[in-house]
Amino acid sequence: MERIDEVVRARWQPRVRVRQRARAEADGFVIHTRARFGFAAPAGSSDDPRVRWITQYLPGEVARELFAARDAGAGEQQQMVILARALGHAYFRDGGRRGHGLHIAFTDVEFADFSIG
Structure with a gap:
């Protein structure tokens, strides 16, 4: 991911970068990823990291x-x-309505793509 960040920074116009950052900070963003994700839970749990x-x-x-x-x-x-x-x-805690106090595992990221707006 670090190399991708370097390439993007080198090619992305500074004013575009500032506008996109402001937009992400104001409106949020969408992450699309494939990774090992779940609660650190006992094996066999439906929320076991996978x-x-x-x-x-x-x-x-x-x-x-x-x-x-x-x-x-x-x-x-x-x-x-x-x-x-x-x-x-x-994703798991439904905005804080459930799953309080459980530790999230997010590892083995195969890819992550971010979109703004």
Whole structure:
């Protein structure tokens, strides 16, 4: 993912980058990924981590947190923690209505694609 980030930064026009960042921070974004995802649960549980295809909207506050982390020099692992927490909240916890206090596993990312707007 790091190499992709470098290529995008080199080619993406600075003003376009600023507009897209502002849009993601205001309106949120959609992540489409294939990764090992689930609660750290006993084997056989329906929420046991397994490879899943996920397409999920995440709010602007997540984009702000990701950009702030990147701007502060956070590595890919720290950004994955932010995504895991946000995906767990939106996907499994139904926006905070269930699954409180469970640890989310988000590993073995095969790909991740982000769309804004």
